[in-house]
Amino acid sequence: PALDPALGTRTYDLDRAHVFHSWSAQGSLAPFVIAGASGSEVWDYDGKRYLDFSSQLVNMNIGHTHPKVVAAIQKQAAELPMVAPAHANLARGEAASRIVAKAGSHFGKVFFTNGGADANENAIRMARLTTGKDKVLSTYRSYHGNTGAAIVATGDWRRVPNEYARGHVHFFGPFLYRSEFWASTPEEESARALHHLERVIVSEGAASIAAILLEGVPGTAGVMVPPPGYLTGVRELCDKYGILLILDEVMSGFGRTGSWFSWQHPLVNPDGIVPDLITFAKGVNSGYVPAGGVVISESISAAFDDQVFPGGLTYSGHPLAMASIVASIDAMEEEGVIENASAIGEKVLGPGLQALADAHPMIGEVRGLGVFWALDLVADRDTREPVAPSVMGALKAELLARGLLPFIADNRLHVVPPCVVTPEECLQGLEIIDEALTAIGG
Ligand code: PLP
Numbered sequence: 001p002a003l004d005p006a007l008g009t010r011t012y013d014l015d016r017a018h019v020f021h022s023w024s025a026q027g028s029l030a031p032f033v034i035a036g037a038s039g040s041e042v043w044d045y046d047g048k049r050y051l052d053f054s055s056q057l058v059n060m061n062i063g064h065t066h067p068k069v070v071a072a073i074q075k076q077a078a079e080l081p082m083v084a085p086a087h088a089n090l091a092r093g094e095a096a097s098r099i100v101a102k103a104g105s106h107f108g109k110v111f112f113t114n115g116g117a118d119a120n121e122n123a124i125r126m127a128r129l130t131t132g133k134d135k136v137l138s139t140y141r142s143y144h145g146n147t148g149a150a151i152v153a154t155g156d157w158r159r160v161p162n163e164y165a166r167g168h169v170h171f172f173g174p175f176l177y178r179s180e181f182w183a184s185t186p187e188e189e190s191a192r193a194l195h196h197l198e199r200v201i202v203s204e205g206a207a208s209i210a211a212i213l214l215e216g217v218p219g220t221a222g223v224m225v226p227p228p229g230y231l232t233g234v235r236e237l238c239d240k241y242g243i244l245l246i247l248d249e250v251m252s253g254f255g256r257t258g259s260w261f262s263w264q265h266p267l268v269n270p271d272g273i274v275p276d277l278i279t280f281a282k283g284v285n286s287g288y289v290p291a292g293g294v295v296i297s298e299s300i301s302a303a304f305d306d307q308v309f310p311g312g313l314t315y316s317g318h319p320l321a322m323a324s325i326v327a328s329i330d331a332m333e334e335e336g337v338i339e340n341a342s343a344i345g346e347k348v349l350g351p352g353l354q355a356l357a358d359a360h361p362m363i364g365e366v367r368g369l370g371v372f373w374a375l376d377l378v379a380d381r382d383t384r385e386p387v388a389p390s391v392m393g394a395l396k397a398e399l400l401a402r403g404l405l406p407f408i409a410d411n412r413l414h415v416v417p418p419c420v421v422t423p424e425e426c427l428q429g430l431e432i433i434d435e436a437l438t439a440i441g442g
Pocket of ligand 1: 057
């Protein structure tokens with residue numbers, strides 16, 4: 001669209017009048033208006049450009065308006081924009097085969113959903129149906145999505161095998177910087193977190209637990225790469241007690257950590273353990289069309305060869321979403337996008353953020369890898385007390401004023417640009433963060 005400031009005003013006014021926003025009290029919102037975007041940049045109707053260091057909701061892995069992905073959606077829209085999920089469609093098969101190939105030979109099929117939450121819903125459903133058990137264990141520091149009531153509210157037969165918005169048990173995962181286990185080394189944190197998890201499993205009754213659901217690298221909760229041995233230990237506990245392991249790769253998958261899935265990254269999973277189910281969304285097609293899904297192991301898919309799978313969505317495998325997945329995965333491969341994310345983490349963002357921490361006492365810890373980083377901001381480095389919400393508000397304003405669109409969660413600035421971000425853009429972003437921290441006295 002033309003960069004007409006009047007359109008900016010109209011966008012803002014229409015939004016405030018009629019759009020109901022997520023996770024917010026509606027009265028005091030002042031949404032940021034975006035007119036257009038390309039690569040790692042967005043701009044408003046005044047033509048002011050911003051580095052998108054949020055990747056929107058940490059999902060624009062291939063960057064904004066990638067021409068090959070846009071063209072694939074346009075072509076698919078002209079040829080066949082929609083088929084019912086029961087029919088076969090070439091784009092869906094091509095997308096599924098590419099995703100399975102990235103996940104590895106342990107996996108056979110993909111069930112497509114509209115996003116990440118329903119991917120987790122369906123992975124949990126598969127785990128419950130194949131184990132005949134009910135409880136799902138997940139960590140307190142996690143985000144897995146925002147659904148749950150719709151199928152239980154449903155009146156027809158489809159409700160009956162699904163009346164299980166129940167049986168959720170939480171435990172603490174490892175997080176050395178704010179340890180729940182009085183640990184002082186990553187090894188200690190890992191061992192004690194595993195001991196705690198086993199105590200939870202035994203106390204809840206292993207015979208009642210269908211699955212452990214974990215983010216490969218917990219994202220919104222603070223970008224916490226699991227310490228050495230943790231994922232291996234979780235896999236061993238799952239095997240010991242007959243529990244399935246679901247890894248939620250919605251945020252951490254498709255390049256964010258510098259590998260296709262975070263559990264394939266040697267720093268995340270040095271022993272190379274393999275989950276039973278993988279959930280994905282976001283980076284699979286950078287959300288150009290809403291999509292997500294579950295990558296299913298051969299043995300779990302086989303369990304549904306004769307047993308009916310009681311789950312489905314009108315837009316499961318929507319052709320526009322599928323065409324965008326195919327184009328996005330192919331472009332990521334052709335253009336070395338995963339390798340770029342990895343190199344940016346190692347050579348630019350990792351050292352650059354550490355240098356910021358050396359200069360700014362407000363940065364308590366720098367965590368992450370690839371293009372998946374968090375700065376944990378503290379009022380006091382010794383007590384690690386998080387900074388107040390007003391400090392984060394001031395930081396956000398300073399970053400925006402200097403042309404950087406941030407992702408802020410609690411007391412953290414998450415540094416999560418697209419996987420296509422260039423070294424020059426990262427250096428520019430680091431300079432802006434440096435100046436903004438100085439401006440707020442950090
Ligand atoms: N799982 C993880 C790890 C996420 O980060 C998110 C979204 O942020 C979800 C699931 C939910 O995905 P969606 O918002 O597409 O339903």
